[in-house]
Amino acid sequence: MASPHAIIIPCPEHGHIIPLIALSHSLVAHGFRITFINSEFNHERVVASLSQNGGDGVEGMHMVSFPDGLAPGEDRNTFKKKIEGIVRVMPGCLEELIKQIRSDRVTCIIADGTMGWALEVAQKMGIRSVAFWPMSATLLALFLSIPKMIQDGIIGADGMPERSETFQLSPDIPSMNTSQLPWNCAGDHDPERFLFKLISSNNQSMQLAETIICNSFYELESPSFTLFPNLLPVGPLLTSQQFGTAVGHFCQVDTTCMSWLDEKPANSVIYVAFGSVAVFNQHQFKELALGLELSGHPFLWVVRHNLTDGIDDAWFNGFRDRVKGQGLLVGWSPQQQVLAHPSIACFFFHCGWNSTLEGTKNGVPFLCWPSFIDHFLSRTYICDVWKIGLSIDPDDKGFVPREQIKKKVDQIFGNEEMKARALVWKDIANRCTKEGGSSYKNFKSFVDAMKE
Numbered sequence: 001m002a003s004p005h006a007i008i009i010p011c012p013e014h015g016h017i018i019p020l021i022a023l024s025h026s027l028v029a030h031g032f033r034i035t036f037i038n039s040e041f042n043h044e045r046v047v048a049s050l051s052q053n054g055g056d057g058v059e060g061m062h063m064v065s066f067p068d069g070l071a072p073g074e075d076r077n078t079f080k081k082k083i084e085g086i087v088r089v090m091p092g093c094l095e096e097l098i099k100q101i102r103s104d105r106v107t108c109i110i111a112d113g114t115m116g117w118a119l120e121v122a123q124k125m126g127i128r129s130v131a132f133w134p135m136s137a138t139l140l141a142l143f144l145s146i147p148k149m150i151q152d153g154i155i156g157a158d159g160m161p162e163r164s165e166t167f168q169l170s171p172d173i174p175s176m177n178t179s180q181l182p183w184n185c186a187g188d189h190d191p192e193r194f195l196f197k198l199i200s201s202n203n204q205s206m207q208l209a210e211t212i213i214c215n216s217f218y219e220l221e222s223p224s225f226t227l228f229p230n231l232l233p234v235g236p237l238l239t240s241q242q243f244g245t246a247v248g249h250f251c252q253v254d255t256t257c258m259s260w261l262d263e264k265p266a267n268s269v270i271y272v273a274f275g276s277v278a279v280f281n282q283h284q285f286k287e288l289a290l291g292l293e294l295s296g297h298p299f300l301w302v303v304r305h306n307l308t309d310g311i312d313d314a315w316f317n318g319f320r321d322r323v324k325g326q327g328l329l330v331g332w333s334p335q336q337q338v339l340a341h342p343s344i345a346c347f348f349f350h351c352g353w354n355s356t357l358e359g360t361k362n363g364v365p366f367l368c369w370p371s372f373i374d375h376f377l378s379r380t381y382i383c384d385v386w387k388i389g390l391s392i393d394p395d396d397k398g399f400v401p402r403e404q405i406k407k408k409v410d411q412i413f414g415n416e417e418m419k420a421r422a423l424v425w426k427d428i429a430n431r432c433t434k435e436g437g438s439s440y441k442n443f444k445s446f447v448d449a450m451k452e
Contacts, residue, residue, distance in 0.1 A: 003060075004451050005033045006105040007093070011112040011134075012039040012068060014276040015354050017046060019215045020112065021443075022237035028060040030447045035101070036061060037094070039068040039086070040413070041076060066093040067349045069244035080194045087117055094121045108149045108450055112341050113140065113212065114198075116205025128450070131206045135353045137224040137231050137277065138173060138381070139182065139374045140214065143199050144228060145169050159183050159196030162409070172223035174385055215357065219430040221381070234443040236357040236429055238336055251276075253330035257300055260328050264298050264343040269421075270409060271338055273302035274350040279417040280308045284399060289319050291405025292327060299327040300338065311419050339364055346412045351375035356382065363426030365389055365418050367408055371398070373421055388422040 017038070025032045036121075039048050043065035068083025076082050098106060098121075108128040111118035122129035133140045149155050154167050163176035168175050178184070183196040206212060215235035218225055225231055252331060261269060272292065272356040274280075280288065287307040292299045320329060337354070339347060339362040347359045356378050359366055365390030368379040382389040390408050395398050412418065432439040435443040 002105065002342075004033050004406050005035070005104060006450070007035045007094075007097070007106055007109045008119045008132075009037045009111045009115050011114045012042050012082075015352055016112050016114070017236070018134060018354060019043070019237045020110075021046075023110070023132065023234075024061055025214075026237070026443065027447070028246065030108075031273035031451075032060065032156065032447075034061045035064055037064050037066055037097075037099075038061075040065045041068055041070075041072075053354050062167065064069050064097065067091050070109075083194075083198060086115075091117050091121050094118060095125065098125050098127070108210075111208055113353045114202055117207045119126070119205045129209050130446075130450070131209035131233070133212060135215070135374050136356075136377060136381075137214050137216045137221045137228075137233060137375055138169075139168055139353075140212075140231065141173070141224040142176070142182070142377070143203055144449065146200060146203065147403065155181070158193055158338065160201075169235065170223055170227050172376075174328050174380045175225065175336055176377065176380075179248050182373045187399075205346045211446065211449070213442075215353070217429065219428050219432060219438065220360070220386075232442050232446060233448065236361050236433065236439075238358060249303070253332050253334050254330040255334055255337075257328055257330050257333055258337060258341070259390075261300065261338065261341045261343045264302075266342045267345040268298055269343045270295065270297050270299040270348055270367075271344050272299055272348040273335060273355070274306070274307065274369070274371075275352045275355065276351045282312070283309055285311060287316065287400065287402050289316075291321070291400075291402035291409075293323050294402050294406045295409040296326075297409060300333065300342075301327060301329050301330070302333050302335075304331060346409070348409075351378040351382070355379060358427070360422075360425050361429040363423040365412050365415070365422045367412055368392060385420070386425060388418055388425060390418075 008024055008139045010017045021036070025037055028034055043063065047063050047303055063312055067089050068082065068084065069089040070076060074081070076323050108120040108130055108132045109118055110132050111122070113133040119129045121132060127152050146155070146159070149167075150157055152163070153162050155161055155178070159181070160182065164178055166175045166177050170278075183199060205336065211232055212230060213232045213234050215237050216233045217235055218233055221233075227235065270292065292301065334361045338344065339358050344362075344364055347355070347357070347364045349355050349369070351368050351370040354376060356366075366382050368389050369384055369392040378390075379391055382431045383391045390412055392400055392404065392408060431437050434440060
């Protein structure tokens with residue numbers, strides 16, 4: 001009997017590609033062959049990252065690229081333009097690929113839940129399909145609850161809030177505020193309405209999927225799985241489990257920080273990283289830097305080339321020189337390795353879901369500074385439900401002074417109960433993916449079903 005063959009299609013964003021690479025290699029370990037599709041724009045960077053760890057040469061995984069509908073020099077930071085380009089050209093590319101490999105029968109298409117068009121292609125081509133949700137199950141529960149939210153008068157048919165209020169999807173799911181709805185954070189209504197329409201369209205497409213698997217685990221968000229029992233959690237999916245380090249990064253990873261961490265005492269370092277998208281203005285960037293310096297603790301800070309909208313080079317070089325004995329600044333880090341290092345005391349971050357899972361799996365308390373989409377929801381869980389972190393609180397102009405940063409860092413370092421809770425969650429997260437754990441069983445049942 002031929003090995004099962006899955007075509008995997010991520011959303012062409014950093015935080016979506018990494019968990020699907022982890023899923024791919026878990027499937028390869030269970031006898032699957034994988035065709036993994038990236039946009040041409042991302043393909044070389046992802047393959048280069050995999051090749052550093054022997055990934056592209058792993059038997060059973062083949063990397064393919066599709067055009068994304070945009071010219072080489074076009075701005076891919078405009079979400080609406082990027083998605084419109086993808087929807088315009090990628091469905092046809094997927095159909096053509098399936099026709100080309102008909103002799104190598106495709107068992108199923110596993111598509112990122114934000115790429116609903118791929119599920120529609122699967123139905124058209126008569127192929128089994130699976131939706132993969134890379135973010136929190138509660139975020140998906142929120143999206144799937146849109147019809148009820150319209151019916152209850154929480155939002156209008158265009159997704160805009162009818163009024164400012166808090167609401168709950170169920171009595172056990174944390175309260176949410178209409179001002180922080182994921183599609184209500186773009187700043188002007190046109191992008192918001194586009195995102196809302198895209199979410200609503202993807203909700204419809206996901207109904208075509210045979211199953212929906214998600215990068216979470218029962219214990220972490222159990223009320224959401226009670227509300228939508230057809231969601232199958234198989235996480236946390238971390239590429240370090242296959243490679244010993246994370247792969248699929250768009251940026252060159254600076255591993256020299258690991259030897260720097262080796263020199264630091266246990267539970268002494270603040271790890272600071274705000275993902276691949278968040279941007280600070282110059283004033284806030286400087287205040288963040290000064291807050292870290294003022295804390296007095298050692299810190300490892302990931303400063304992407306585009307983390308701020310502009311910087312005074314002379315000031316920044318002076319800061320770097322001044323904190324040389326206290327802090328290390330890198331362009332990108334091997335984050336999963338960093339968070340597993342015994343010197344790390346807390347994770348100061350943007351509340352992205354991958355980072356949330358990575359920190360939780362390593363028992364690291366969080367300092368939360370969310371910015372958009374699902375970040376506010378993750379912060380609520382971290383600070384109010386799991387109680388393993390503290391929140392940064394901007395003023396009414398969105399500004400955070402250095403003194404608050406120092407104060408919150410001091411509170412985390414002095415909170416032994418929070419550290420103990422973080423270690424409890426570490427144990428839960430690690431147990432669920434081991435033999436007999438909830439995610440282990442779910443993944444095995446999913447694999448068995450796909451092999452039938």
